[in-house]
Amino acid sequence: MERKLLTVPEVAVILNVSEERAYSLARSRLLPIVKLGRQVRVDERMLNEWIEKGGAGLQGGWKHSVN
Numbered sequence: 851m852e853r854k855l856l857t858v859p860e861v862a863v864i865l866n867v868s869e870e871r872a873y874s875l876a877r878s879r880l881l882p883i884v885k886l887g888r889q890v891r892v893d894e895r896m897l898n899e900w901i902e903k904g905g906a907g908l909q910g911g912w913k914h915s916v917n
Contacts (some may be wrong), residue, residue, distance in 0.1 A: 861897060876890050880905070
């Protein structure tokens with residue numbers, strides 16, 4: 851089975867959110883990320899499963915800051 855790893859900007863397009871928001875979701879580990887050294891990728895299959903399950907919001911709502 852071939853697996854595709856997406857960049858965070860690609861994920862932002864799929865989710866229809868800003869790149870900043872997608873990076874925030876990745877940093878908070880709400881997205882199913884794969885770390886390749888300092889690079890971050892998202893497994894497409896796991897992302898699709900995450901979306902099908904309804905994703906997961908940040909505590910306090912989407913305006914909550916993650917740092």
